[in-house]
Amino acid sequence: DRLNNDFQFLDVGRKGPQKIDADVRKKGFGEIYESFDKTDASEQSHRCLECGNPYCSWKCPVHNHIPDWLKLISEGNIIEAAELSHQTNSLPEVCGRVCPQDRLCEGSCTLNDGFGAVTIGSVEKYITDTAFAMGWKPDMSKVTATDKKVAVIGAGPAGLAAADILARNGVKAVVFDRNPEIGGLLTFGIPEFKLEKDVMSRRREIFTGMGVEFQLNTEVGKDVLMQDLIDQYDAVFLGMGTYTYMKGGFPGEELEGVYDALPFLISNVNHCLGFEKDPADFINLKGKKVVVLGGGDTAMDCNRTSIRQGAEAVICAYRRDEENMPGSKREVENAREEGVQFQFNRQPIEVVGENGKVTGIKVVSTQMGEPDENGRRRAEVVPGSEEVIPTDAVLVAFGFRPSPAPWFADFGIDLHDDGRVKAPEQHAYPFQTTNEKVFAGGDMVRGSDLVVTAIAEGRKAAEGILDYLEV
Numbered sequence: 001d002r003l004n005n006d007f008q009f010l011d012v013g014r015k016g017p018q019k020i021d022a023d024v025r026k027k028g029f030g031e032i033y034e035s036f037d038k039t040d041a042s043e044q045s046h047r048c049l050e051c052g053n054p055y056c057s058w059k060c061p062v063h064n065h066i067p068d069w070l071k072l073i074s075e076g077n078i079i080e081a082a083e084l085s086h087q088t089n090s091l092p093e094v095c096g097r098v099c100p101q102d103r104l105c106e107g108s109c110t111l112n113d114g115f116g117a118v119t120i121g122s123v124e125k126y127i128t129d130t131a132f133a134m135g136w137k138p139d140m141s142k143v144t145a146t147d148k149k150v151a152v153i154g155a156g157p158a159g160l161a162a163a164d165i166l167a168r169n170g171v172k173a174v175v176f177d178r179n180p181e182i183g184g185l186l187t188f189g190i191p192e193f194k195l196e197k198d199v200m201s202r203r204r205e206i207f208t209g210m211g212v213e214f215q216l217n218t219e220v221g222k223d224v225l226m227q228d229l230i231d232q233y234d235a236v237f238l239g240m241g242t243y244t245y246m247k248g249g250f251p252g253e254e255l256e257g258v259y260d261a262l263p264f265l266i267s268n269v270n271h272c273l274g275f276e277k278d279p280a281d282f283i284n285l286k287g288k289k290v291v292v293l294g295g296g297d298t299a300m301d302c303n304r305t306s307i308r309q310g311a312e313a314v315i316c317a318y319r320r321d322e323e324n325m326p327g328s329k330r331e332v333e334n335a336r337e338e339g340v341q342f343q344f345n346r347q348p349i350e351v352v353g354e355n356g357k358v359t360g361i362k363v364v365s366t367q368m369g370e371p372d373e374n375g376r377r378r379a380e381v382v383p384g385s386e387e388v389i390p391t392d393a394v395l396v397a398f399g400f401r402p403s404p405a406p407w408f409a410d411f412g413i414d415l416h417d418d419g420r421v422k423a424p425e426q427h428a429y430p431f432q433t434t435n436e437k438v439f440a441g442g443d444m445v446r447g448s449d450l451v452v453t454a455i456a457e458g459r460k461a462a463e464g465i466l467d468y469l470e471v
């Protein structure tokens with residue numbers, strides 16, 4: 001009897017949900033993993049050792065009660081598992097899909113040393129998807145409404161998480177976003193093959209049902225003034241993300257055919273979802289030879305989007321080796337299966353072109369040197385190793401820097417030297433900015449990072465707001 005077997009991990013190996021064949025999945029933009037069925041979810045959950053001091057929970061930025069909901073799922077108890085999982089996470093079905101589990105919960109699972117970690121992310125996704133399909137909704141029956149209301153700027157994971165905690169404590173949250181749909185980078189950044197967009201529209205319905213109000217297509221500073229929000233609300237939460245694209249700083253970046261990663265990905269989302277304002281805005285790489293520069297999640301998304309658009313060939317050039325790549329290993333493997341060719345230890349030094357159009361990218365080889373301040377080994381240039389990779393298009397995916405709004409100074413919202421908003425976690429009111437009525441969290445405070453860290457900060461900032469408002 002498997003359910004009574006404490007050593008299930010010896011009999012049942014780690015098994016992820018079925019992955020759609022690369023040849024099939026690269027023809028479309030749908031998610032590449034099937035869902036667990038009840039038996040798989042239960043058997044995989046039962047592999048958990050129920051460690052007394054679970055490292056997985058500790059390493060998870062929102063400190064999910066992982067062993068507890070795994071136990072509930074091993075017993076087939078979906079609804080209780082969904083309630084429990086929502087006690088610590090505002091978007092569990094999203095994290096289950098896009099967290100780099102190999103670096104977080106699953107990377108620190110006790111079984112991750114030869115037996116194979118418990119498939120925590122896939123079970124987390126299964127719990128919420130299944131509970132929603134069964135008609136479950138967060139239980140708000142015990143919430144008592146207060147007379148407080150808070151304006152949330154940004155409907156990304158940080159803003160949504162803040163709104164979730166506020167709503168569950170009886171505070172009215174009104175969320176403003178300049179985009180036509182909620183999600184921030186979850187909708188207008190992360191491609192559909194990692195996170196299908198109806199996941200976010202379903203969440204919008206759930207949050208709306210919880211009393212959260214959304215004012216979309218509304219940019220604060222333009223369509224609505226910050227002064228009005230300060231006057232009309234008891235507090236304001238900023239979850240506005242980071243949107244300054246990092247440049248390579250080498251010659252030729254202005255040539256036709258060189259694109260920043262995010263405009264490329266957004267144009268594809270807009271094209272696929274029907275948000276496109278002008279067909280000329282769509283950056284279409286069908287039939288083109290493409291070189292993607294970078295080695296993080298954004299670079300992988302550019303690689304795999306280019307493949308799906310029908311690019312003739314996609315090369316990903318990265319200046320370090322595979323071991324020192326910053327992104328999720330799972331996504332690198334997926335990209336490779338879909339036909340992306342990796343060229344490691346290649347540093348771009350110039351985009352070359354003819355008649356104003358890109359024709360190639362000049363790179364030098366590198367070798368790995370001493371670790372830098374982040375512990376990643378530096379890439380050192382090998383003299384005399386220049387070569388040109390011929391290409392029709394270059395996608396620059398070097399990451400993002402903060403993009404503070406010009407009006408922050410008018411409201412006494414101070415910044416660090418690099419443009420991040422000052423909103424310390426260790427503070428009488430966590431994540432309060434230098435304007436006592438204004439709190440902030442997510443990428444704009446910590447620098448561009450992860451969905452789950454933005455959720456963690458949005459939730460903690462909302463707790464800070466509740467304390468400040470004495471709710």
Ligand code: FAD
Pocket residue numbers: 098099100153154155156157158159176177178179183184185186189190191194218219220221239240241242262265297298301405441442443444448449450451452454
């Ligand atoms: P955002 O998600 O950027 O949301 C900010 C919101 O604020 C946006 O909707 C914006 O429109 C709105 N806004 C800004 N200014 C205003 C204004 N003045 N008025 C109204 N609205 C405003 N993380 C992972 O964990 N896993 C991944 O696989 C992953 N893949 C990624 C792939 C790509 C291509 C990118 C770019 C990022 C990826 N990330 C991934 C990182 C992750 O998406 C971010 O860390 C996370 O979305 C940050 O959340 P946030 O709420 O701080 O900001």
Ligand code: SF4
Pocket residue numbers: 059060061062063064066089095096099101104105106120121124452
């Ligand atoms: Fe793992 Fe992310 Fe879920 Fe935490 S939120 S348990 S890190 S998948």
